[in-house]
Each structure stands twice: as structure tokens, then as C-alpha cells.
Amino acid sequence: MTKLSERVLSMEESVTLKAAAKAKQLASQGRDILPLTLGQPDFVTPQNIQEAAIAAITDGRASFYTQASGLPELKEAVGTYFEQFYGYTISPNQVVAGTGAKFILYAFFMTVINPLDEVIIPTPYWVSYADQIKMAEGVPVFVDATQENHFKVTVEQLEAARTTKTKVLLLNSPSNPTGMVYTREELQAIGDWAVAHDILILADDIYGRLVYNGTTFTPISSLSEAIKKQTIVINGVSKTYAMTGWRVGFAVGDSEIIAGMSKIISQTTSNLTTVSQYAAIEALTGSQDTVETMRQAFEERLNTIYPLLCEVPGFEVVKPQGAFYFFPNVTKAMEMKGYTNVTDFTDAILEETGVALVTGEGFGAPENVRLSYATDLDTLKEAVSRLKAFMEAE
CATH class of the missing domain: 3.90.1150.10 (Aspartate Aminotransferase, domain 1)
Structure with missing residues (x-):
């Protein structure tokens, strides 16, 4: 055995x-x-972020547990970040922080996926998506984003993949591994399709600040109130601020889903490392x-x-x-x-x-x-x- x-x-x-x-x-x-x-x-990691972490250690703030879902000050910092880079306001109960964007993704799937629920994933896709969905007893459904179409899927392809069990569309733009970026028009069409069929959008925006040669990153959650309500944004500080070792990720979206993710975190990791939270506050609100x-x-x-x-x-x-x-x-x-x-x-x-x-x-x-x-x-x-x-x- x-x-x-x-x-x-x-x-x-x-x-x-x-x-x-x-x-x-x-x-x-x-x-x-x-x-x-x-x-x-x-x-x-930039000097100002290092110094904020050192200060939190020196004055004792980093010595203790925090709320499992993250410090109130960190949630406020995420709110400030969203106002600046997403163009809309959020409330603290719409934010959860955890030990890296990877674990935040896991907490999301564990929160919303029931056995045999389907998650549409455009391929090529980041390596952990499919196995995390399977861990939550869901079914990854792959839609081929071809090189000829610059690794992007169309609404027609998504509609062909949709079934009565489709619950989530996973969208990663800019993409790991392809580096492609969806345009505003492409995102609008995809977002409207998801809203029309009551499909959650999981927007993995971790590379949103890293675009080049005049390319514009458009957060799908910023396109309309209806799309925003349907979207959970996954982000973090690892890529943008050279903080991979600090392990800080966060999700923003529907307060009921966020509360469910907070439950998962409370029974698994508990709070994100406290000193990392203070470093992240400086990253999100300090000099850019x-x-x-x-x-x-x-x-x-x-x-x-x-x-x-x-x-x-x-x-x-x-x-x-x-x-x-x-x-x-x-x-x-x-x-x-x-x-x-x-x-x-x-x-x-x-x-x-x-x-x-x-x-x-x-x-x-x-x-x-x-x-x-x-x-x-x-x-x-x-x-x-x-x-x-x-x-x-x-």
C-alpha cells in the first residue's frame, strides 16, 4: 500500500x-x-523598502502575529495602490494578503471551486495553475492561444469551451510565459462575455507594471462596474519591486470571496510574515x-x-x-x-x-x-x- x-x-x-x-x-x-x-x-530589493523592514524589526512591530488576512495598514496600502494604478477605490474587506501570489491563487481556487467545476485556462499557461485547480478538485479546461494570434484567445474560442460547469476564466496579462498583453478592446469583449454568462474572472496581474516599447497594461477589472464585480485580481510585490524572497501576494475583489480566502489562510499559513508586510506597505506607497x-x-x-x-x-x-x-x-x-x-x-x-x-x-x-x-x-x-x-x- x-x-x-x-x-x-x-x-x-x-x-x-x-x-x-x-x-x-x-x-x-x-x-x-x-x-x-x-x-x-x-x-x-530597493533601499527604501529594506529600511522600512529594518525599522519594523528594530521597533518591535515585526515580532508578533497579525490578522490572518493581513495588517489593516497593508490593506490600506493596497487600496492606495489600486487608486493610483487601477483607477478605482476599494474597501479593506475587499483585500486579502498572503504568502506570495502563488498561495493566494491556491486560496482562491480552494474558496470558489467545487468538485468538477471547470476553469478555462488559455494556453500557454503558468505552470502551477492546472495542478492547483486539480488540488481543489476542479477541472482545468485548456483553450489554445496560438502563436499566430500572438498567444491570445478570442471570445469565440472561450464560448466554444464554455459548459454548464464553467465557473472561472483565468486571464494572465502580461503573460508568463509568452509576455503577450491583451488590448483594452480584447479585454472588454472577454469581460462582457464573462459577465453575460456569470463566469468569474481571475485576473493574474502580477506583471502589470512590466510592459515595454509603448505597450499599455489595461486591468480588466477597470473596464466597467459589472466586469469589476465579476473579477478577482491577483497581484503582489515580487516582480515589480524585486521582492521575490519576501513572499507577498494579495487578492482584491468580491468581499464574500475575499472572506472565504481569509478562512483558508487562517487554517493554513496564518498571517503573512509580519516584517514582509511592513516592507510591502513601503513598496506600494513609497517612491516608485x-x-x-x-x-x-x-x-x-x-x-x-x-x-x-x-x-x-x-x-x-x-x-x-x-x-x-x-x-x-x-x-x-x-x-x-x-x-x-x-x-x-x-x-x-x-x-x-x-x-x-x-x-x-x-x-x-x-x-x-x-x-x-x-x-x-x-x-x-x-x-x-x-x-x-x-x-x-x-
């Missing part, structure tokens, strides 16, 4: 974390590894200058590396508009090197070149690989140079 639950046995390990762990293992053995796996900014500095750095990397990556034989690349990932189709590259499986191809690249990428299989895209450009330009240039040499070798 196995000691493991069917839930765990059927669950996939995160391919991004698995790839990062393998790269670290090889580097520890003395291998020259260039890790392009994790969605982690290479910047240090460093955000723009980092955004400009990502934009420079995107614009510098994109044409170089396009020169790698067999790599077909759509230029991203946001986030910090390239997601090239490598079908031709695999054929050139004699591979039929993208994970095997990715492993071969790591072994032969030292460039650590992430297989597209975990994103629902078995013809693609993901490269993070959340690292310095020299490393990125060297990585692309190695990829080109690998593909050009006989």
Missing part, C-alpha cells in the same frame, strides 16, 4: 523550479552554467522611481536580445510586450538536432552548452522553451551566443 495520496501522485513538480534546481546542482559541481530559468529579477529604473533595464534587455535570439537557427520568436520571458517555438530546431521531445531538447542544451532553459511542456506548449531575461545583458548575450553555436554545430 502506497503511503502517498492520489492527489500527490497525480501532481506534477513545477518545471521552472525543477529546471532551476538542476542548474544549481550542475553549477555546484563546477560547471559553467548560465541560468535563464526563474522569473526572478536580478535586482536587489526604482520600479521605472528596473522596467527600463528589462526593456533594454528585451530590445537587445530579441534580434540576437531571432538569429539562432530553428528558433521562431514572437517579440514579447511585457513580463521578462522569451518563449520561442523550437520545432524546427528540434528537427535540425534530431529531437522529438522538447524536454529532452532542453536537457541536451543544458548538458552541452550550460544554458539552463525551461521546457515548454509544463506550460502546455510542447513546441516551445522559455528563457528568462531577468538577468544581466552580458549573461544573456553569452547564453544566446552558446545557443547559436549549438544549433550551428554539425
Whole structure:
């Protein structure tokens, strides 16, 4: 008799974390590894945020439990942030904070999903969505967002996937792994469709501040009162403020759903680490200058590396508009090197070149690989140079 639950046995390990762990293992053995796996900014958390955390430790505020759903001051800070960047006001009972946006997503699914409820997910998708839905006994329903349509789905595709069990549409814009961004018009049509069919919208906006080359991020929740009522926004400070290690995520939306998520948190993690809450307050309400500095750095990397990556034989690349990932189709590259499986191809690249990428299989895209450009330009240039040499070798 196995000691493991069917839930765990059927669950996939995160391919991004698995790839990062393998790269670290090889580097520890003395291998020259260039890790392009994790969605982690290479910047240090801004000084003003560090100082706010240190002050909370020094004066004792960080020493104690807080409300499970987050400090009142943090909820007020989220409200201030939404007024500034979303253009509408929220009340404290519409906010819940927790240990990273990933866990906030989990709390949402556990709150709203009943067995066999369906969640529509455009593919390619972030690796943890599907397994979290399955953990809540829901059913992920995948809708193919093709490269020809810049990795975006249409209302017609969503309608074709809708059934009487459809409860949630998951929308991630800017997208991990593709970097695509939906336009206001596209979002309006999708939002109106969801409202018409009483389908909840889960808007994963974690990369909303990281858009490039004149692209505009439009929060779907800002388009109308009806769409806003139908939407739960997931966000956090990890990507925008270079705070991945602080583990701060939050959700904003319907107060009944938020209260349910707070219950889940109260019976699992309890409150988000207190010192991280004080750091997040400063991030959301303090100077935003460093955000723009980092955004400009990502934009420079995107614009510098994109044409170089396009020169790698067999790599077909759509230029991203946001986030910090390239997601090239490598079908031709695999054929050139004699591979039929993208994970095997990715492993071969790591072994032969030292460039650590992430297989597209975990994103629902078995013809693609993901490269993070959340690292310095020299490393990125060297990585692309190695990829080109690998593909050009006989």
C-alpha cells in the first residue's frame, strides 16, 4: 500500500523550479552554467523598502502575529495602490494578503471551486495553475492561444469551451510565459462575455507594471462596474519591486470571496510574515522611481536580445510586450538536432552548452522553451551566443 495520496501522485513538480534546481546542482559541481530559468529579477530589493523592514524589526512591530488576512495598514496600502494604478477605490474587506501570489491563487481556487467545476485556462499557461485547480478538485479546461494570434484567445474560442460547469476564466496579462498583453478592446469583449454568462474572472496581474516599447497594461477589472464585480485580481510585490524572497501576494475583489480566502489562510499559513508586510506597505506607497529604473533595464534587455535570439537557427520568436520571458517555438530546431521531445531538447542544451532553459511542456506548449531575461545583458548575450553555436554545430 502506497503511503502517498492520489492527489500527490497525480501532481506534477513545477518545471521552472525543477529546471532551476538542476542548474544549481550542475553549477555546484563546477560547471559553467548560465541560468535563464526563474522569473526572478536580478535586482536587489530597493533601499527604501529594506529600511522600512529594518525599522519594523528594530521597533518591535515585526515580532508578533497579525490578522490572518493581513495588517489593516497593508490593506490600506493596497487600496492606495489600486487608486493610483487601477483607477478605482476599494474597501479593506475587499483585500486579502498572503504568502506570495502563488498561495493566494491556491486560496482562491480552494474558496470558489467545487468538485468538477471547470476553469478555462488559455494556453500557454503558468505552470502551477492546472495542478492547483486539480488540488481543489476542479477541472482545468485548456483553450489554445496560438502563436499566430500572438498567444491570445478570442471570445469565440472561450464560448466554444464554455459548459454548464464553467465557473472561472483565468486571464494572465502580461503573460508568463509568452509576455503577450491583451488590448483594452480584447479585454472588454472577454469581460462582457464573462459577465453575460456569470463566469468569474481571475485576473493574474502580477506583471502589470512590466510592459515595454509603448505597450499599455489595461486591468480588466477597470473596464466597467459589472466586469469589476465579476473579477478577482491577483497581484503582489515580487516582480515589480524585486521582492521575490519576501513572499507577498494579495487578492482584491468580491468581499464574500475575499472572506472565504481569509478562512483558508487562517487554517493554513496564518498571517503573512509580519516584517514582509511592513516592507510591502513601503513598496506600494513609497517612491516608485526604482520600479521605472528596473522596467527600463528589462526593456533594454528585451530590445537587445530579441534580434540576437531571432538569429539562432530553428528558433521562431514572437517579440514579447511585457513580463521578462522569451518563449520561442523550437520545432524546427528540434528537427535540425534530431529531437522529438522538447524536454529532452532542453536537457541536451543544458548538458552541452550550460544554458539552463525551461521546457515548454509544463506550460502546455510542447513546441516551445522559455528563457528568462531577468538577468544581466552580458549573461544573456553569452547564453544566446552558446545557443547559436549549438544549433550551428554539425
